[in-house]
Amino acid sequence: MAKDLVTPPPTAQRPSAGGPAPGRRQPGVGIGAKAVGILNGGFLLLWGLITTLPLLWAIISSFKTNGEFRTDPMGFPSGLEWDNFARAWSAANIGQYFLNSVIVVSMSLTMTMLFGAMGAYVLARYDFPGNRIIYFGFVGGLVLPVFLALVPMFFIVRNLGDLPFVGQFLGLNSYFSLALVYTAFSMPFTVFFLTAFFRTLPTAVAEAGIVDGCSHFSLFFRVMLPMAKPGLISLALFNFLGHWNQYVLPLVIMQDSDKRVLAQGLGVLAAQTGFRADWTALFAGLVIALLPVLIVYILFQKRIQAGLTAGVLK
Amino acid sequence: MTLSTPAGRAPAKRARPHRPQTRRASDPMRRGKYLFIVTFLLPPVAVYAIYMLSPYLQAIYISMTDWSGLTATQNFIGFDNYVRMWNDDQIRTALRNNLILLVFVPVLTLALGLFFASMLNVGGRRRNAAVAGVRGSSIYRVVYFFPQVLSIAIVGVLFKYVFAPESAGGIINTFLSKIGLESLTRLWLGEPRYLIWVVVLVMTWSFVGFYVVLFSAAMQSVPRDIYEAALLDGASRFTTFRKVTLPLVWDTVQVGWVYMAIQAMDGFAIVHIMLGVNGGVEGAGDVLGVAIYREAFASSRFGYAAAIGVLMLFLTMTIVVIFMRVLRRERVELG
Numbered sequence: 001m002a003k004d005l006v007t008p009p010p011t012a013q014r015p016s017a018g019g020p021a022p023g024r025r026q027p028g029v030g031i032g033a034k035a036v037g038i039l040n041g042g043f044l045l046l047w048g049l050i051t052t053l054p055l056l057w058a059i060i061s062s063f064k065t066n067g068e069f070r071t072d073p074m075g076f077p078s079g080l081e082w083d084n085f086a087r088a089w090s091a092a093n094i095g096q097y098f099l100n101s102v103i104v105v106s107m108s109l110t111m112t113m114l115f116g117a118m119g120a121y122v123l124a125r126y127d128f129p130g131n132r133i134i135y136f137g138f139v140g141g142l143v144l145p146v147f148l149a150l151v152p153m154f155f156i157v158r159n160l161g162d163l164p165f166v167g168q169f170l171g172l173n174s175y176f177s178l179a180l181v182y183t184a185f186s187m188p189f190t191v192f193f194l195t196a197f198f199r200t201l202p203t204a205v206a207e208a209g210i211v212d213g214c215s216h217f218s219l220f221f222r223v224m225l226p227m228a229k230p231g232l233i234s235l236a237l238f239n240f241l242g243h244w245n246q247y248v249l250p251l252v253i254m255q256d257s258d259k260r261v262l263a264q265g266l267g268v269l270a271a272q273t274g275f276r277a278d279w280t281a282l283f284a285g286l287v288i289a290l291l292p293v294l295i296v297y298i299l300f301q302k303r304i305q306a307g308l309t310a311g312v313l314k
Numbered sequence: 315m316t317l318s319t320p321a322g323r324a325p326a327k328r329a330r331p332h333r334p335q336t337r338r339a340s341d342p343m344r345r346g347k348y349l350f351i352v353t354f355l356l357p358p359v360a361v362y363a364i365y366m367l368s369p370y371l372q373a374i375y376i377s378m379t380d381w382s383g384l385t386a387t388q389n390f391i392g393f394d395n396y397v398r399m400w401n402d403d404q405i406r407t408a409l410r411n412n413l414i415l416l417v418f419v420p421v422l423t424l425a426l427g428l429f430f431a432s433m434l435n436v437g438g439r440r441r442n443a444a445v446a447g448v449r450g451s452s453i454y455r456v457v458y459f460f461p462q463v464l465s466i467a468i469v470g471v472l473f474k475y476v477f478a479p480e481s482a483g484g485i486i487n488t489f490l491s492k493i494g495l496e497s498l499t500r501l502w503l504g505e506p507r508y509l510i511w512v513v514v515l516v517m518t519w520s521f522v523g524f525y526v527v528l529f530s531a532a533m534q535s536v537p538r539d540i541y542e543a544a545l546l547d548g549a550s551r552f553t554t555f556r557k558v559t560l561p562l563v564w565d566t567v568q569v570g571w572v573y574m575a576i577q578a579m580d581g582f583a584i585v586h587i588m589l590g591v592n593g594g595v596e597g598a599g600d601v602l603g604v605a606i607y608r609e610a611f612a613s614s615r616f617g618y619a620a621a622i623g624v625l626m627l628f629l630t631m632t633i634v635v636i637f638m639r640v641l642r643r644e645r646v647e648l649g
Binding site: 036040041043044047048050051052054055057058061069070073074111114115116118119121122123126128134137138141143144145147148149150151152153154155156157180181183184185187188191215216217220241244245247248251252262263264266267269270271274279282283286289290293294296297301304305306308309 | 346347350351354355357358361364367368369370372373426429433434449455457459460462463465466468473475476480482483484488519522527580582583602603616620623624627630631
């Protein structure tokens with residue numbers, strides 16, 4: 001964010017040596033300062049390259065033939081090998097995994113936002129005994145390591161699968177159970193963030209709604225939710241990325257190979273690639289997995305950065 | 315939901331913030347409130363209690379059993395799992411690795427994050443500008459942040475091949491031999507002593523951008539005239555950073571530090587994908603998260619896995635408490 005200010009720039013070597021004329025090349029910028037400047041620019045560029053080159057390499061590799069990849073991993077492909085993507089999509093099952101991810105995340109994101117907003121709203125704006133206990137019950141979950149919960153969670157989900165009628169939706173290898181698990185693990189942060197957000201909304205509007213005869217329900221859905229939209233969108237982006245990228249939870253819940261989600265499926269594919277000797281299909285799969293996130297990121301770049309960092313600062 | 319919900323949602327009494335002024339409107343509102351609060355709290359509390367809270371509570375009991383998960387019965391064996399863990403060399407390796415991650419990943423990430431953020435925001439000294447970002451700083455910010463939105467699984471797969479041997483397309487080794495540094499090529503993922511350091515590098519790679527953006531936001535809120543004053547006083551870049559920038563963003567650094575420490579305890583996806591479920595060659599790259607997963611779902615020692623989980627909980631809590639204590643003291647000094 002280069003904000004140009006009117007003050008002329010004195011330098012480290014020669015502080016304010018007789019008001020330099022603006023518009024002319026700074027005489028005070030010595031060779032030392034210049035060298036430091038170039039060095040700094042160099043570091044920034046270097047890190048930029050370190051960040052982008054592995055990703056570019058993956059994208060370039062996804063267009064090579066396996067022969068090209070093995071003999072010349074750094075070179076450019078002679079042609080575009082679109083077949084890699086076809087193999088990744090169907091033979092390596094990435095298409096199925098992609099679909100699974102879409103199904104699970106659309107369910108989990110809806111539930112997380114709806115339940116999170118409902119809980120946070122009540123906790124933020126209604127006074128009742130036990131309010132604080134429930135609130136800290138949610139927020140305390142922020143520091144619990146997920147790994148401790150893995151074992152019992154697996155058995156809870158497995159046992160719920162034995163229930164009559166609903167069992168098929170609540171057991172292992174079910175989209176709905178995985179979505180419920182995602183929702184549960186997103187609750188601490190969602191409730192924490194949204195409670196703070198609902199508290200900041202003005203009370204006058206709510207009071208006006210009540211005077212107009214709104215019920216509590218319509219007040220929430222027709223007045224408060226629309227008002228909370230900016231906060232909800234930031235948080236939805238945050239949760240979308242979190243759910244889409246989740247790895248360990250589906251590893252436990254989705255044991256059936258047809259039900260794997262994208263991140264998990266990619267991990268399995270990477271483990272098998274050595275035997276299949278099909279590296280370029282793996283890279284094509286990687287690019288398929290990377291593209292939606294890249295697109296969402298480019299579209300909502302400012303908002304995502306603000307949303308994710310606000311998460312730490314709140 | 316056919317499931318019972320835990321207690322703790324006592325019926326409501328009084329609406330606090332937006333109590334209506336008119337008596338007429340308040341009465342029906344009050345009657346509906348009980349129903350409303352219960353209806354709204356039921357779904358989130360139920361899902362959270364069943365899928366998140368209750369597993370944690372059960373884990374502590376399971377950690378004191380010899381449960382294999384296959385049998386219906388589980389024998390209570392007290393602290394036997396914990397004693398066994400104490401004598402388990404693999405767990406020691408995992409614990410050592412977690413401590414390495416805990417020390418090196420935050421230090422590297424925060425140092426690089428602060429350095430790049432200060433470069434981007436106050437590093438430029440251009441004509442007619444006392445403090446400015448360097449050229450292209452907004453592009454850098456977009457690029458640097460990108461690894462943060464990638465799935466950690468994608469990062470793991472990618473770096474598995476970046477560090478692979480030359481014959482499998484490993485790009486680091488290929489690059490080193492292309493520029494004539496063949497002596498530096500290594501089997502990065504094949505030699506026990508390198509494994510955890512590769513994980514440190516990969517985690518740092520994926521985290522730095524996030525902290526660049528976080529610290530940038532903090533630095534943007536520092537008033538420009540402070541920098542101008544420092545520059546007029548002839549402060550060097552380094553002095554400006556140490557005496558002006560750092561103290562003013564220190565609060566953010568602290569928060570980042572605690573958050574970072576929690577993240578560094580993880581490392582599961584990277585180790586699991588890059589090194590495999592056994593933690594790589596001779597298990598030298600093992601971390602606690604992978605050990606838990608392996609003991610439970612590969613070896614069916616659920617009781618033991620839960621005990622390792624309790625160890626991890628204990629460690630995380632200790633770290634959070636220590637960090638908060640130490641950092642709070644420093645904050646007082648800086649006043």
